[in-house]
Amino acid sequence: MQSHTQLLEAETGSLKAWTPGVLRPILDPAVADIVYSSPQSLLGLVERYGSPLNIVWPHILKQNVEALRAVLRKHQVRFDVFYGAKVNKSQALVRAAVEAGIGVDVSSVYEMRDALRAGVAPARLCATGPAKTREFHAELIANAALISVDSVEELADLEACLHRVANGSVARVLLRYRPAASSASRFGMGGDELLQCLRHLSEQKQRFSFEGFHFHLGGYGFEPRVQALRELIRHVEAARGLGLDPKIIDIGGGLPIRYVDADAYEAFLRAQSGDDYRTGKVPESFYPYGGRLGACEWLDRLLAAPCVDGLSIAGYLNTQQLTLALEPGRSLADQSAVSVFRVTRVKQLASGNPVVFVEGSSFSACETWFASEYLVDPILVSRASGGQPVRAYIAGHSCLDDDVITNRLIAFNTMPQAGDLLVYANTAGYQMDLLENEFHRHPMPHRVTVTYDAAGAPVVSPDDRME
Numbered sequence: 001m002q003s004h005t006q007l008l009e010a011e012t013g014s015l016k017a018w019t020p021g022v023l024r025p026i027l028d029p030a031v032a033d034i035v036y037s038s039p040q041s042l043l044g045l046v047e048r049y050g051s052p053l054n055i056v057w058p059h060i061l062k063q064n065v066e067a068l069r070a071v072l073r074k075h076q077v078r079f080d081v082f083y084g085a086k087v088n089k090s091q092a093l094v095r096a097a098v099e100a101g102i103g104v105d106v107s108s109v110y111e112m113r114d115a116l117r118a119g120v121a122p123a124r125l126c127a128t129g130p131a132k133t134r135e136f137h138a139e140l141i142a143n144a145a146l147i148s149v150d151s152v153e154e155l156a157d158l159e160a161c162l163h164r165v166a167n168g169s170v171a172r173v174l175l176r177y178r179p180a181a182s183s184a185s186r187f188g189m190g191g192d193e194l195l196q197c198l199r200h201l202s203e204q205k206q207r208f209s210f211e212g213f214h215f216h217l218g219g220y221g222f223e224p225r226v227q228a229l230r231e232l233i234r235h236v237e238a239a240r241g242l243g244l245d246p247k248i249i250d251i252g253g254g255l256p257i258r259y260v261d262a263d264a265y266e267a268f269l270r271a272q273s274g275d276d277y278r279t280g281k282v283p284e285s286f287y288p289y290g291g292r293l294g295a296c297e298w299l300d301r302l303l304a305a306p307c308v309d310g311l312s313i314a315g316y317l318n319t320q321q322l323t324l325a326l327e328p329g330r331s332l333a334d335q336s337a338v339s340v341f342r343v344t345r346v347k348q349l350a351s352g353n354p355v356v357f358v359e360g361s362s363f364s365a366c367e368t369w370f371a372s373e374y375l376v377d378p379i380l381v382s383r384a385s386g387g388q389p390v391r392a393y394i395a396g397h398s399c400l401d402d403d404v405i406t407n408r409l410i411a412f413n414t415m416p417q418a419g420d421l422l423v424y425a426n427t428a429g430y431q432m433d434l435l436e437n438e439f440h441r442h443p444m445p446h447r448v449t450v451t452y453d454a455a456g457a458p459v460v461s462p463d464d465r466m467e
């Protein structure tokens, strides 16, 4: 198989991408161009690589990096951005992050090795996560990567690792704080444990280089991060009191992105009822798919929020000569991929609505496994020239009753047919490959990248991981 190819045009007669009517996905122009202007090429790619097919546009990640940088520069803060590589398994996205000049936040030895293969400078690795193994610690130390220490116990393990290495290596560490609002969380440390670690680090300067503090919060509000940062002030001072020199405050990820128009989203949430779902029930929680703040506005507000002594967060960081580190995953991958499923057949159910079966499973579009729902309509690419509108849910190809990609009854302008495609937009942020597996021995879905040649023509290449 040729590894690079101009975007294929399949000979399929007339195909049309139907604009969804309810929760219409926001699309980057490069993605919209292929989906709406060249739907035949999507069909050709699925014929070649199989269904589901994940299509990645690495340059979009670089655009997202630039947009965040512009906000950070506006506030004139020192900053360091680490791409949260867990968000997607695409090697091309890791490479795009490295080419954009940012570091990589890695949560396993495998993510670390992929980042190194992508050419990251080892010192621009930041390792987070509470369960780092001995092997991971040893490789992080060998690479002089930054290590976010999650607990007193992890600090002891890291020290044991330094003893084993016994070559005079120093571990560069951040201490992960557990903000007051997350007191029940298993991640990070409360004030007493932080102090215990700080004391130890101040006595072990020949083994540890303490660089600062870290936290990561669930949820997507900027206000809890502002509060957590305020809580850290006394720990910054305690560290300095012990003769340490904190330089970084890493506020993790969680910058929100917008998948659909905010007004349309709010109208949908107000109007929806159990009748809109095959289960008869509205799920209890959703990602804020149509939130009012995108990542840049969010970061702008965080930096402008009041911190201490009349200073904003940006003002505090600047007066204290602290670097703001971020580990965005979803927001850097925003818009950078779609997942395309081919329709196997449509079955009329006795209960009324039809079900659309696709080649692929909900493990490749995983929200329903979290008792939630991807509130973005798939785009139907169909040969049908017209027809009756219909509402249908979308099921995967496994024998599991819960293998449902979309429990919501999607309003299609026309009945999908066997061989049509459903394009799920903006799936790079955890949806497409978090749970993928070879259930029923179906091969793992392929991932391809779209880049552009000197003439601006799209070029498709495989983007499979290297190990």
Ligand SMILES: Cc1ncc(COP(=O)(O)O)c(C=O)c1O
Binding pocket: 084, 087, 105, 128, 129, 216, 252, 253, 254, 255, 327, 328, 329, 330, 331
């Ligand atoms: C420690 C840490 N940093 C960064 C992230 C990335 O978060 P997001 O993709 O929401 O930006 C995560 C996600 O779980 C995380 O656990």
